[in-house]
Amino acid sequence: MLADQALDRLQRGPDRSAGHREFTSDLSIEELAAVEEAGFEPRELVGGTCVFRVGWQFMGWTEAREVDVLSTAMYESRERAMQRLVSEAARVGADGVVGVHLDIDFDHWGSGLGEFTALGTAVRHRDRPGSMRTPTGEIFTSDLSGQDLWMLLRTGYRPLGLVMGCCVYHYSAQGISQWFGNLNQNAELPNLTSAFYTARELAMDRMQKEALGLGAAGVVGVTVSQQSHVWGGHTLEFLAIGTAVRAMETATAHDPTRMVRHLDA
Amino acid sequence: MPDLAPPWGSTLSVAELAAVRSEGFSPVGQVMGTCVHQVFAYGPNYGGGLGMGGYGGGLGGGRAYGRGIAGGLGSYGMGGGFGAGPLGGGGPLGGGPLGTGGPFGAGAGLGSWMTVELTGYSEALRSARRLALDRLAKEAQGSHGVVGVRLRVRWLEETARILEFTAIGTAVRAQNRDAKGQPFLSLLSGEEFAKLLRGGYVPCGVAIGVSALWVGGGAGVNWTTMGPGYEIQQYSEAAARARSSAIAGMHEDLRRLGADGAVGGNVVAQVTHQQEGGLPVRTVEFSAMGTAVMRFDKDGPDPISPVLGL
Numbered sequence: 073m074l075a076d077q078a079l080d081r082l083q084r085g086p087d088r089s090a091g092h093r094e095f096t097s098d099l100s101i102e103e104l105a106a107v108e109e110a111g112f113e114p115r116e117l118v119g120g121t122c123v124f125r126v127g128w129q130f131m132g133w134t135e136a137r138e139v140d141v142l143s144t145a146m147y148e149s150r151e152r153a154m155q156r157l158v159s160e161a162a163r164v165g166a167d168g169v170v171g172v173h174l175d176i177d178f179d180h181w182g183s184g185l186g187e188f189t190a191l192g193t194a195v196r197h198r199d200r201p202g203s204m205r206t207p208t209g210e211i212f213t214s215d216l217s218g219q220d221l222w223m224l225l226r227t228g229y230r231p232l233g234l235v236m237g238c239c240v241y242h243y244s245a246q247g248i249s250q251w252f253g254n255l256n257q258n259a260e261l262p263n264l265t266s267a268f269y270t271a272r273e274l275a276m277d278r279m280q281k282e283a284l285g286l287g288a289a290g291v292v293g294v295t296v297s298q299q300s301h302v303w304g305g306h307t308l309e310f311l312a313i314g315t316a317v318r319a320m321e322t323a324t325a326h327d328p329t330r331m332v333r334h335l336d337a
Numbered sequence: 338m339p340d341l342a343p344p345w346g347s348t349l350s351v352a353e354l355a356a357v358r359s360e361g362f363s364p365v366g367q368v369m370g371t372c373v374h375q376v377f378a379y380g381p382n383y384g385g386g387l388g389m390g391g392y393g394g395g396l397g398g399g400r401a402y403g404r405g406i407a408g409g410l411g412s413y414g415m416g417g418g419f420g421a422g423p424l425g426g427g428g429p430l431g432g433g434p435l436g437t438g439g440p441f442g443a444g445a446g447l448g449s450w451m452t453v454e455l456t457g458y459s460e461a462l463r464s465a466r467r468l469a470l471d472r473l474a475k476e477a478q479g480s481h482g483v484v485g486v487r488l489r490v491r492w493l494e495e496t497a498r499i500l501e502f503t504a505i506g507t508a509v510r511a512q513n514r515d516a517k518g519q520p521f522l523s524l525l526s527g528e529e530f531a532k533l534l535r536g537g538y539v540p541c542g543v544a545i546g547v548s549a550l551w552v553g554g555g556a557g558v559n560w561t562t563m564g565p566g567y568e569i570q571q572y573s574e575a576a577a578r579a580r581s582s583a584i585a586g587m588h589e590d591l592r593r594l595g596a597d598g599a600v601g602g603n604v605v606a607q608v609t610h611q612q613e614g615g616l617p618v619r620t621v622e623f624s625a626m627g628t629a630v631m632r633f634d635k636d637g638p639d640p641i642s643p644v645l646g647l
Contacts, residue, residue: 094591095598096544096584096627101529104600104630105536109641117584117602117625121576127566145566152568156577180608181572181619189576191604223643333647 103218237278353527546586
């Protein structure tokens with residue numbers, strides 16, 4: 073689903089005598105330099121949006137388990153935003169999208185409504201367009217900065233895709249006897265430990281499954297965050313996100329890394 | 338006293354000053370441009386401002402404007418008809434032909450499913466930014482360009498819909514060279530300016546795009562019930578459309594400047610909502626701004642080599 077305006081913007085052919093179209097980007101100056109040195113040219117600032125009513129399901133006060141309705145909604149809506157970002161990138165002939173940020177806004181559209189946004193800069197390989205697409209010919213996505221992309225390629229890996237896994241978990245309150253038992257004591261709260269443990273593992277496992285599906289050798293830059301968004305206490309989303317990578321088919325030799333001592337730090 | 342030139346003012350930090358000088362530029366002085374602008378989001382667009390405030394449900398139809406009819410109009414073909422019902426009073430205005438852009442065209446607004454571009458409002462937001470930047474450029478006449486431009490937008494009086502746009506930066510000139518033509522504007526810090534030049538680009542201006550949409554509220558959202566979630570297509574489309582039009586605005590600026598691209602793109606999305614005639618409506622505002630850059634002949638950019646900091 074692309075807005076008409078997006079189509080106009082993305083399909084506009086070369087309209088200058090120089091025969092190229094100007095790019096937009098949210099790249100910093102440093103990223104621009106790194107991306108270009110890595111052999112890419114920026115094409116366009118691309119994005120995807122999905123406004124989703126995330127739903128709700130009844131959870132008992134003492135229930136500790138995954139809130140499937142929310143896990144599905146949080147994943148599905150991010151996934152849709154990503155798909156739209158990729159289809160915008162495809163229209164400008166991109167090989168990949170770098171610096172992808174995922175954002176959620178629960179404040180503005182109405183109660184229960186979340187706006188999921190993915191935004192990044194579409195890039196294309198300058199000399200061999202298409203060569204940096206994934207082995208299956210897909211556009212790669214990555215939350216790595218331009219500098220990190222440059223470093224990743226030098227290290228002998230190529231990005232395959234942004235992978236993520238999420239799990240919304242409802243953890244129970246302490247039982248009354250547990251509460252009394254722990255009164256004024258330093259004690260582990262096993263039900264919380266196990267809830268957080270399980271939820272985080274589920275999120276990481278789902279992310280890893282996505283990476284497996286892409287044929288990745290590994291995932292770099294994984295962050296696992298937890299947020300209660302608008303659900304108040306006892307309900308948390310665990311989100312694991314990173315960039316799936318695989319080794320380059322042909323390794324290129326580079327100068328060795330030099331060590332420097334900064335005098336100002 | 339060998340040097341009696343008046344001292345220059347600048348917004349540059351010491352590191353920025355060093356970086357700018359390393360590229361052969363010196364500061365000329367601090368420059369500024371301001372524009373205080375009244376903006377109306379809900380008035381009929383053909384006036385660009387005053388007119389029916391649009392809060393009253395009955396006049397809601399006035400906010401529809403020629404090119405503002407939503408892409409989805411086809412599917413809701415009867416915009417006028419829908420409109421009249423829920424808000425009452427929409428009838429007389431709502432009956433106008435759809436999509437023709439007549440003064441009360443489309444009677445749209447009233448339908449809870451419509452998305453309408455607030456052309457006049459976006460244009461006001463954009464041109465106010467432009468005015469502030471142009472005034473700053475005028476102050477910088479005689480220099481080569483301006484680095485570190487900061488554009489601040491703030492509500493002076495929200496109820497009176499008054500916004501202040503102020504741009505401040507530091508004018509610089511290349512040593513031992515005459516400045517001809519328009520100075521370039523850039524949102525870059527001194528260090529970024531130096532890195533950009535070493536990367537084989539020069540800044541050539543600021544590209545701006547602003548888009549605001551009015552989004553009707555109904556959309557069949559059931560706010561309370563339990564159960565699985567679903568997407569609100571109308572809102573997704575509206576948000577995507579605002580973003581795309583804002584970026585398209587940047588492209589216009591880039592072409593006008595003859596630029597190769599825009600970097601440091603800063604995109605800000607904002608949604609506000611209120612009740613109109615008992616129904617929730619929203620305005621989605623999306624602004625995008627970046628520094629336009631142009632390649633220049635150079636023996637390739639400086640190579641980058643990795644270092645491991647100790």
